[in-house]
Amino acid sequence: MNFKEKAKAIRRSTIETIGSLGVGHIGGSLSIVDVLVVLYYKHMNIDPANPKMPGRDRLIISKGHSGPALYAVLADKGYFDKSWLLTLNRPHTSLPSHCDMNLTPGVDMTTGSLGQGFSCAVGVAKASKIVKDHAIIYTIIGDGESQEGQIWEAGMFAGNAKLNNLIAFTDNNHAQIDGFTADINCVDPLSKKWKAFGWNVIEISDGNDPDQIDTAIIKAKTSRSKPTMIILNTIKGKGVSFIEKAGYANHNMPLSQDQVAMALKELE
Amino acid sequence: MMYETMEMRQVFANELDKAMAKNKRICLIDADLCKANGRASLDAKYPKRAFNVGVAEANMISIAAGMSSYGMIPFVATFTPFATRRVCDQIAISCLYAQQNVKIIGSDPGLTAEYNGGTHMSVEDIGVIRSIPNIVIFEPVDNTQLVKAFPQILKYVGTMYIRMFRKVPTPVFKDNYHFDMFSADIIETGKDVTIIASGIMVSAALEASKILKKANINAEIINAHTIKPIDINTILASVQKTKAVVTCENHNIIGGLYSAVAEALSANDPFPMEAIGIKDRFGQVGKLNFLLPEYEMTPEDIVKAVIKVLDRKR
Numbered sequence: 001m002n003f004k005e006k007a008k009a010i011r012r013s014t015i016e017t018i019g020s021l022g023v024g025h026i027g028g029s030l031s032i033v034d035v036l037v038v039l040y041y042k043h044m045n046i047d048p049a050n051p052k053m054p055g056r057d058r059l060i061i062s063k064g065h066s067g068p069a070l071y072a073v074l075a076d077k078g079y080f081d082k083s084w085l086l087t088l089n090r091p092h093t094s095l096p097s098h099c100d101m102n103l104t105p106g107v108d109m110t111t112g113s114l115g116q117g118f119s120c121a122v123g124v125a126k127a128s129k130i131v132k133d134h135a136i137i138y139t140i141i142g143d144g145e146s147q148e149g150q151i152w153e154a155g156m157f158a159g160n161a162k163l164n165n166l167i168a169f170t171d172n173n174h175a176q177i178d179g180f181t182a183d184i185n186c187v188d189p190l191s192k193k194w195k196a197f198g199w200n201v202i203e204i205s206d207g208n209d210p211d212q213i214d215t216a217i218i219k220a221k222t223s224r225s226k227p228t229m230i231i232l233n234t235i236k237g238k239g240v241s242f243i244e245k246a247g248y249a250n251h252n253m254p255l256s257q258d259q260v261a262m263a264l265k266e267l268e
Numbered sequence: 269m270m271y272e273t274m275e276m277r278q279v280f281a282n283e284l285d286k287a288m289a290k291n292k293r294i295c296l297i298d299a300d301l302c303k304a305n306g307r308a309s310l311d312a313k314y315p316k317r318a319f320n321v322g323v324a325e326a327n328m329i330s331i332a333a334g335m336s337s338y339g340m341i342p343f344v345a346t347f348t349p350f351a352t353r354r355v356c357d358q359i360a361i362s363c364l365y366a367q368q369n370v371k372i373i374g375s376d377p378g379l380t381a382e383y384n385g386g387t388h389m390s391v392e393d394i395g396v397i398r399s400i401p402n403i404v405i406f407e408p409v410d411n412t413q414l415v416k417a418f419p420q421i422l423k424y425v426g427t428m429y430i431r432m433f434r435k436v437p438t439p440v441f442k443d444n445y446h447f448d449m450f451s452a453d454i455i456e457t458g459k460d461v462t463i464i465a466s467g468i469m470v471s472a473a474l475e476a477s478k479i480l481k482k483a484n485i486n487a488e489i490i491n492a493h494t495i496k497p498i499d500i501n502t503i504l505a506s507v508q509k510t511k512a513v514v515t516c517e518n519h520n521i522i523g524g525l526y527s528a529v530a531e532a533l534s535a536n537d538p539f540p541m542e543a544i545g546i547k548d549r550f551g552q553v554g555k556l557n558f559l560l561p562e563y564e565m566t567p568e569d570i571v572k573a574v575i576k577v578l579d580r581k582r
């Protein structure tokens with residue numbers, strides 16, 4: 001699998017999805033495309049024809065506003081028809097702004113109220129341990145989201161419960177809605193914090209590099225007694241220069257048809 | 269002042285700015301939604317008293333309560349679901365039980381969260397906090413009302429929840445309008461039915477009233493801008509005259525305005541009631557022009573409810 005080409009295709013599809021509506025959570029969607037590609041096209045034990053397959057690996061996107069990137073991947077994997085992508089946020093859609101496990105085949109948890117998805121992932125990992133189905137539970141949190149106390153409540157429990165079947169990612173794109181995370185309420189040093197909470201920590205300098213992500217996941221799977229936090233140093237809006245340049249303003253940004261065309265060209 | 273074209277968030281930010289300039293004890297705490305609500309300029313202007321705690325709403329509420337115990341007057345602000353159900357215990361204990369003076373601003377109530385969808389649509393915010401003793405719940409209808417309310421919000425000592433529309437509201441009140449936080453407004457007088465509305469549903473009720481007039485039905489339109497404590501005197505006087513009630517709210521009909529009015533009337537003098545509002549369902553993504561018909565909350569739905577309640581009139 002050529003991860004880089006696949007990531008480009010997923011980014012194009014994400015832009016088309018949000019572009020069809022004209023506005024959306026573009027920054028935080030584009031920053032996680034690479035980790036989604038490595039998970040869905042290599043690591044996850046899943047069956048798009050059987051989205052509820054017992055014992056499958058799961059992914060919970062706790063920063064639930066990044067739904068559009070996941071929808072692009074799920075459509076490409078065949079969970080549903082690609083035409084669905086153009087229904088984002090339209091009346092009676094199956095693809096709402098925020099991830100919804102009851103509306104979208106392949107979505108493993110309903111998220112959007114920040115902090116909760118991460119605790120849900122801990123619960124899923126705990127359940128999988130109890131039934132011994134050897135599933136791996138993946139979850140993605142935001143750096144801004146990491147300001148929620150619930151993240152650290154869940155983190156403390158998962159460390160103590162030795163949930164080595166839990167592999168989490170922090171999309172450390174350094175930005176939230178009101179500004180740069182460092183200026184709003186700094187979450188650093190993330191690695192030291194997660195280590196102190198009993199986690200195995202892998203920090204990746206370029207969190208948009210699929211190969212680095214792949215290596216980190218391979219290593220995380222060997223953890224014998226600890227959950228793993230992979231800190232992805234990413235760029236919010238990664239892949240499209242004018243969106244990257246918008247900085248934190250790309251969190252939920254309007255996209256004109258001209259901008260969509262420009263973005264697609266850059267992603268050719 | 270031309271309020272017709274202004275977004276309510278901007279009007280709110282302007283009023284708060286004026287108040288903060290005058291009174292150095294007024295503070296503003298945000299939780300990563302100040303840009304979305306036009307308050308970023310206040311952070312720059314009052315760097316000590318206006319600050320952002322990040323995405324940490326529970327923390328925000330209790331920090332505010334602590335500041336209040338020190339004599340400050342903190343305003344806290346986020347979207348309605350995160351200002352209420354997310355932080356229910358902190359509001360109950362740090363704010364109300366501890367008798368503190370915290371002004372909680374929630375924006376984008378009910379269906380008005382539009383594209384943010386079900387997770388962000390508070391159908392239950394009034395319901396979950398209305399049962400906390402002593403809390404005041406105020407839902408401004410338009411910019412004129414919000415501006416007139418502002419001095420009373422500042423003067424009131426105690427915890428108050430302000431449920432605020434974010435965009436440009438339909439103007440309802442004139443400049444000469446007299447506002448009292450604890451009195452409901454009679455916007456139109458009528459003898460056949462009392463329509464009690466709050467928030468964005470007030471303009472819908474006024475539209476319904478126009479349609480009803482054509483059928484020779486004269487509705488009395490009341491704005492219950494303060495849902496707790498509900499102004500039972502104004503409501504009772506109207507209902508004893510019209511003998512039928514329809515409530516209209518942008519909230520679950522369980523726990524909100526319908527409940528508040530039904531509770532108050534049944535303890536005094538009950539009459540047939542019908543409810544317009546979210547009928548015990550969650551929200552979903554969409555624009556208001558799709559959502560309002562979907563949830564049966566249009567002026568035409570109000571008209572139907574009036575006809576139904578008139579049928580039940582004794």
Ligand SMILES: Cc1ncc(C[n+]2csc(CCOP(=O)(O)OP(=O)(O)O)c2C)c(N)n1
Pocket residue numbers: 027028029031063065112113114115141142143144145146171173175176177236251299300301323325350354
């Ligand atoms: C509990 C809660 N509070 C507030 C919000 C509104 N909100 C949505 S995204 C966001 C910022 C998140 O920042 P981050 O986690 O860094 O996301 P990313 O940069 O990956 O988009 C906020 C405050 C929310 N969805 N949930």
Ligand SMILES: [Mg+2]
Pocket residue numbers: 142143144171172173174175176
């Ligand atoms: Mg971020």
